[in-house]
Amino acid sequence: MFIFLSIIVLFFIIHINANTFNDTEITYPPFWHIAPSSLSEFPLINDSFSQYRLIDPWFYPHRLGLYKILINVTTPFMPFCSSSNASNILFALPSQFGWQFSSNRLFTNGTMNISTNSWWASANYYLSVIPFLVAVDIGLIHKEPFRILRQNNFCSSSSECFRQIPHAMEQWYLFFLHLTQSASCISNKKLTQRIIEKCYLQHIWTAYKSSIYNALPLVESKLDYLPSEVEKLFGLGWARFINLISMTRKNTDLYETIRNQRKFLPFRMLKESDRIPESNDLPDLVNRSLKNLLSFRFDWLLFIEKIWSRITCNYEGRIYAQYTLETMALSKLLASTYLAKATMNAFLYKCDR
Template sequence: MAFLPPWAGVLVYFFCVSLAGSDFSDLYPPLWLKSPGQFSDYRVENGKYIIDPWVYSERMGMYKILVNKTASYFENFVPDNEQNILWGLPLQNGWQFRTGRLADPRRRKDCGYESGDLLCISVDSWWADMNYFLCALPFLAAVDSGIMGISSDEVMLLPPPKDQTNFCLNVSSCQSSFPEIMSKWNAFYQHLQYPSSSFEDLLKYLWAAHASTLENAGKIFEDRLEYYSKPEADFGRNWCVAVEYLAASLFPTTLIITHEFQKGLPPRMLVNGDRAPFISDFTDFQNAVLLVLSFLPRLDNSSAHCLIAIS
């Protein structure tokens, strides 16, 4: 069970403090406008849409379709789609891309680097693998729920070049491999379609699904953190714990709020020698957030994995 102690409000405060007076132009994640926005933008083979989630623009396209297809359900809150709480997923993926966290952490290949294939997403990246679960499962659960406008057997994801058994690739394989997670995402989409669902209700179901996804992925990909510097690996573990408190607070992952909160996240990969609050090329805000995150393992014994229970 994740409880929100009084001090955790400081964490939420740090993530929201920059809202006042901000310039809200250019809020979308990198390459959002150039990414696929409908299923017909992907190739078709044997009656199935084929998507390569190991190419950044194609993975981002999955998020774009998801955000577009669910837009009408948030019209009761705000006329445009800014209040769609699924915005947090593509914006997080965009931050990972922009800061180099989707690239090969060992640089054995040029996957994810400007010197090679910048749009390549490395299966060796802990961030990329964790994000896969927060892309493929909510996307395929949405397909299964019927809100995407295609049948459950009309879409197939391509596997990574290795460790294929860690990843499900279509609705049926995800239901078979991760039934509890898929059930929670389906519950979110079911309540999304209820006219009586409040904004807070939707946040509860979203965070329950998000937390369950992160918990399972964290167990599978813990070994990937060995590929990183100690500060970056510690940040990854601390981030899992931070999400626990964001979930407990029902943090609203809308477009503007998520965009602003990401201003406190590290703008690059952490390297040996980085120690908040003394990282010279980070803003005061970024140093402060990183410092708060570094305290979390002392206050929470679940930092070994992304473990969380929401009720």
């Protein structure tokens, strides 16, 4: 009885959209080729007392460079990566950042300068600077003297960030620790998707969620600068849905991220007229996604998360939970079939969390 009740409840109140489009094209974030790929490529500052590299995280190429360095230093620890780095599971971070830039959610307005008033840019700050500082601290990045340009109340050093957003710092430490020790997790096992999920994806999702959830209260005041109430609902809704997506341990490489961005994320900021999502300039699946997101009952979110956590408690359930999310916008009948299979597998197989 619980299984069928779970199916009915989740089918009608979970509104996450994905797609079944299979695209292996490598599309890097805008201006990826000009972003610094090492600390030595940032501007060198000489003053009367010291010499250091200056990083301005409010200049788009510089923040993108933090991601590029992280991709470069972590790829050797991911044996499933190709020579292009596109299979690196950290690519969800710069790819999302690139989408924010392209859609002007960073308030760059045709320049490379990111506004500190941008809610999206402010939240993303803790998804870029935090993992970068942690990677430096544990020795993944060659420790050349550098300084991060401080703006407003955004932390700019490890000690400051540990005081401001300690849980996120801790979770990124754990992610990089697991990453550097991933060989022992894999052992002599064949590198299957199940092993990649266990040894890599579960840890990055934990760190990713921690940065987002702990950043939201810190950047709440920036919501007032968003151009419409619809854009605000979209941003907060997306941030809250991350936990549901993370429970499925979906792949976060460049291929998957770009595929989903192209299908479901609006290429511009939203206006009040988008509240009834029939905008002619937005693709059909984006309109469907907005309709679902804007009608979601967030007062039921804790209840949904409790059920979803049970359904995704093992690998067999998580696979079909991913299929559920990937087909919801295309066919509710197919999505409900996958959801039924995910729920059944959750009870047929042992939980592995």
